[in-house]
Amino acid sequence: MSAPSPATNSTSPLPPVTNATSPPPPATKATSPPPPATNAPAPTTPSPPANATTPPPPPPTAPTESPPPPPSPGSGTLPTKTNVAIIVGVGIGGFSMLVFVSIFFFFYRRRKRRQQGRPYEYPHEPKNDQFSGQPQHLQQNYTPPLADKVEIYSKPAHFPVPSSTSSSLSSEKPPSGQSPGIAFGSSQITFTYEELLMATNGFSNANLLGQGGFGYVHKGVLPNGKVVAIKQLKAGSGQGEREFQAEIEVISRVHHRHLVSLVGHCISGAQRMLIYEFVPNDTLEFHLHGKGRPTMNWPTRLKIALGSAKGLAYLHEDCQPKIIHRDIKGSNILLDCNFEAKVADFGLAKVSLDTDTHVSTRVMGTFGYLAPEYASSGKLTEKSDVFSFGVVLLELITGRQPIDKTQSFTDDSMVEWA
Template sequence: MSSSYYSPSPSPQNSPPSPSQQNSPTDTTSPPAPPPDTTTTNASPAPPLPASPSGSPGPAGHSPPVLSALIVGVVLCVLAGLGISVCVYRRKKRKEAQTLLQPGIFAEHPSTSSSMGSDKQHPPPTPGIALGYSQSTFTYEELAKATDNFSKANLLGQGGFGYVHKGILANGTVVAIKQLKSGSRQGEREFQAEIEIISRVHHRHLVSLLGYCITGAQRMLVYEFVPNKTLEFHLHENGRPTMNWSKTMRIAVGAAKGLAYLHEDCQPKIIHRDIKASNILIDNSFEAKVADFGLAKHYLDTETHVSTRVMGTFGYMAPEYASSGKLTEKSDVYSFGVVLLELISGRRPVDRTQSCTDDSIVDWARPLLKQALEDGNLDAVVDPKLEDYDFNEMTQMICCAAACVHHLGRFRPRMSQIVRALEGNMPLDELNEGITSGFSMAYISASSDYNTHQYEDDLKKFRKLALESHEHDNSIVNPLASTSSQECSGTTSESGRNTCSSCTEESQTQGKGQKHQRCRGKV
């Protein structure tokens, strides 16, 4: 049987035709062909395949399945290749985005390129870093067009780490674009902090982040445009009329609500670290929006950590943070108390026109707050230009300010308590654990003890911290504001928002009688 299967000679009439002698159509339609295949041999259907040395098609019933299998296999391979390509492309994009969000390691003297930079400046990505949730990405060309190529006419402000321009997007949306200086380490940290923190928070009294742009070494953040400048502008700009009392209260309550949201409604809670008048934006209805989260920290990052990098603005920093680096939400509460004192008195946090003993607003206000709370005479502490204030509301604000700037953080109230007190929804004697008018005496007494003992030690610690930090980096910063951080020799003093020119104080809660030294230089 095997020899007749492979013989090229004609076979008997009832024998199965040789594959070389019969074509496929005949095999397909001939009824005798199938029976011999199944009855005369028990061999597998596979053996007929080698019977065609010349490459002719196989016997009936075998070619179509083989061709179908080949076609299906090719299609599956193509689809698998496309799927793998898509996955690889998406993974590559995610890695690129994560890499660009990491703090850059820049050269000592970075390139001055304004739009392009080497991606080699950035370290490998850290797992878990992600872009803002619903924020849009913009190209450099889009933002350049929106700002008329970042023209001076659209410049809203500038500072140590970048510029802020007004822009109009293609859809007509008016935005504020923060352009971080290329090659700045702090600018890179600020960019990452803004993306990680502000993209997660949504509140009517917090400025909204709309998107960002990454182009080489260029980093830009796109915010909602708040049209009415900053609280600092309305309080301290020369020639500005004094705000009426209703606007003043609206700003104080709004800013307090925004800060309370960060501290008590976010998980984990967020510490802003740079609350000041220039970081409170005002809209046309004089509603406040807290801005600039470049220094913000999650509270979990600070619970067991004492920072060796003291970040913030002199004149607003809490004494325990300035001296030891210990950061809690009560540091923000202190800074907000300084803002309240600005609203009450109209003075700057550091006033160079005053004597060295009174150039700090907190040192100046402390005895006046005591007097106002004890005898009800508010004239000495209230801005004389603010003539239409409500006595009860002003008393509430003074009590809140006095509680916020307490020397010891554990005695400062929570921001939600400040909101309720400002709105008149909480008895004032609940501030500072039930101490207000009577609290003023304990407050001053505790302050005196602190000034004569702990304060001098804190000054020494802070001086050492500032000097050591200066050797490695600019550790005290004030981003995107026209202020300069300073380093002082001797018994350090609080530097304000202008360049070092005269004796200053280091922390705004200093006691009286400390020595003032001239600043050795700018950080």
């Protein structure tokens, strides 16, 4: 009985052979695309990874949506950007400030060197031989009537230069045998006292123009018909002969349309006089505060302000060394027939060096116009002139006098009132 079972077992291998022949049907099934498509879900049988229903867990793990974390580092980059912007801005600002300061000091040093390096001369100086006689404007406008009364410095004459006036003058002292006027390239007409006495009709009151800080001013007519203003300095005005001669040599070369020009001078014993061009239309003070005077219109006031400012700026900036006026006020601003301003009475102004910060001297000026620091300390700078000119501008704008005694004690000063 056991033998047949092996026979059956031997026949059992045949079905695998039939199974081997079964490949054709799959081929036929291959020809039937639709079933495979339907069986496509069957491939989902790989879904036995359906046990990998774990995919649902991954969605829960969706909280791992890392997008939120990336923004958190991004938020950290924002402050770093702002910090960089601040640092760049501060750097640019500091560099700009450094460039500005460097440019300022460059131009300041260049201007200072240019002023120190310029020769001692003023613009508009007549171009003539320094040994040939007076400047061209004197040669054209004045003919000496009497050779024994008027002399021109054509021959060398030694005038010592006072060291108290300016170290610049003493350092440029001419060689022995030459006058300062010859050394500086100009000359002055010297009048005798007798000639000026005749020109003013004995300094009569009819020819009296006014009284300045240093003395009386008379109108005079020279023998050639030229009208001049003769300032007769008071005795003891603080000017020695040497200082007087040195300063008139300096101011003789100051030529500007808004400055009163010096024509000549006279030294006779204790008498000292300065001869200026005559300006016919009185002073700014007269037109602002004179009785019965019409109100000055605004264009005229502006013209006077600009003209006097140009004259003062010429003294401070274009003269080398600079000239400080020391007494800017309405009565020292003269007006011609067209109301063009001319600054006067700078004939005895102190001459200061650019290297000096101030000139210490006795206080000179007019109360109401004086700068407070100058009045209290006596230290003189061009800023003192600027303060006084500011008072003149207030006077032009308001029409008030610097010191108005008709007002109460607290309002009598125009500066304090303003």
